[in-house]
Amino acid sequence: MEPPKYALAAYGAEDEADEIWALCADAENLFGDPPPPARGTYELIGCTPEGELSEALTRARADGSAPLGTLTLEILDKEGAQVEEWSLEDVRVLGDRPCARDLSLRDITIEASESPDNPYDYPQCPPLSPGYRLLGAQNEPWGGCRDLAHILDGQPDLAEPSVRVLGCAPRGALQAALDAGEEDLGHTRLIRLDDSGRTVQSAVEGELVAWIPSARGRGLVDLTLEPWSERPPTAAEEVWELWDGGRPTEPGLWARCGAEGRRHWLSMALDHHEPDRPDAEAGGTFHLDGRSVIDLPGFFCALGEAVNGPGGYFGWGPDALEDCLRGRWGTRWPFTLVWHDAEVARTCLGLVPRTGQRPWTFEELLEFFGEKGIAVRLE
Template identity: 35%
Template sequence: MKYLLVQEDENGVEQLWGKCAGVEGLFVDPVPPPREVLTLRGCRPDGPLSYILADPDVSPRGLGDVCVEVWDDEQPVQWWTLVDAVVVAHQPHPTDPSRYDIVVGAGVRNEESFFEVPAAPRFELFAGTTVAAAGWCSAVDGLFKPRADPAPVPMELIGCEPAEPLLAVLRRPRARERDWVNLLMLDRHGAVMASRTVGLAITGARPSVLGGTLVDIALTDGGDDRPSPVARLIWEKWYQGAPAEPNMWAPYDAQGRAAWLDLTTRAWRVPVRRPDQLGGEHHLDGRFVTDVPGLHCAIAEALLGPGRYFGREWNAFIDCLCGGFGVAPPFTLVWHHSEVARRALSDVVEDPQGQLSYFEDIVRLLEHRGVTVLLR
């Protein structure tokens, strides 16, 4: 059995729902929302958006994913994502030449809408891996309209050995509200290497193709919390056991390295926490730091060892520097071959003022948190 189905109660205690030998449909790319054209009206651009408007010759003029916060007079009340947003055109706003009307192409995804749209909303924009402020605008034409839900992508649990809670779900009428469980993948030694949330919207169950008393359970939709097919090779590598050698992430591209970082998030969740190590000297092998995920793989490896977690992006890295993850400042970080990252990340600018590259920003952050950084 390679998978466990568990559900946590309100106290965080896990209850076993079943075991499975395999899962069909675990690795899928999310269905992208259809592309639309929207107009940001009366916009005061900042950060990454202002950089694009300042240099009209830049092409393609992509912003990545843009978070749109809808504010009332006091607080945000709705959150939207403009997926893979691209600036198509812009012009001065008719009533205020200091502001702009910006036309973007993007997929649109509603994240949270707990409240109705305010009578006079304000729209805050954020973009980039550090979720930097990108400005604000007075309206977003085309944002508030009905959209069809994406087609569900089914999943099938193969060779299941249901425990009593799952047996009860299989016996009850289909009209009942579905349950949510955590699908835990085990490595060959029986250790949990990954966890994904799965909704038990069951469309059918039959005797398993593996025989015996096992059953195969078909789900209408495996949910959005599934790894990309790109991650399959990474998961196969980790299935043999947690990494024991440095730089095993290095052969993969940025997407593969991001999948590697995703698996490291289980590494710090151990039952017994040891106090953070303070002081000492850590050595970072910078030969393969050619992208942002590679930078975070290398830093975590330098501080804690292969396969360990110390943040997977800017904000998570800041949290780790605050302590509780095995190492905390002050300490010394000797960054060997630092010029590799300096060159590779010279065009990755996430600083809101646009003055520093991602590499320079990381070094500055470390130094501000009490780390002595020695670039070699």
């Protein structure tokens, strides 16, 4: 039998070591990246266009359509104060016409992608709201509109394939269900293992719905699992391979990962954090290797490593970092952070087009640490 890369455990078992249903050689159709934001058609109803939106309308009337960029809708309460933001990206203006509700206003048709940072799927104005304030990528005013309509295209969502778990050696409740010829094989959790058979990370949860004898060995089976939880991203595979020998002992392995891999590295580091390990004494000094800090996930990978060693975790975003500073995550404030090769981050963590939740800049990181009493030395 091939060395197992995965284990199937009983869903909801408190002690998974006692409830392993099978050790499995591999899995197919496991990873599932979210699809790129679909292009949709929207109508901004009852608009008073200003600035670049007004200019794009003029171009669209002449050319048939015109690019606009990022459009942010500020949701207003009945007093006209901002409640929340909701954004559309890669906006293209398709045309306009007089608003049926008020002929002094315009209904503007656009094509766009929803921002992945939106707080919810569709914006809803509170009762008696005047509608939305429209803003550009740099927060410049583009007018307002009373309502937003999404014109649905009627295309069905594509079904994801079932996960196939291959070369499984069943045991326990799963073996009993197979021996009894039961159709209901149970609810399970698929776990990625390292080379020593220890848990790397939970992969997906779901229902076992079918099995066949496996070509990978006598007595082995291939199982079909229908997930009900979110599948791991494709980037998880490269991270798992770097953790195949257990928690890393070599610094900087996270830098081998792409952008999505660095994000998943943070989830891995969080899963392997040891909450009972005592904190370092306050007032200490930590050295952050900044050579590969080219984005915010990279900064948090490097920070976790600086505080807690290779594979360490010390936050994945602003709120999580603030929690870590309170203790039980390796250290507590105050401390000194020596940021080596800081010029890499100063160059890469610059301003980006503004969305509802844009990443921190280099200067904002320094400001945050200053507010929290963390001394940062740039080297």
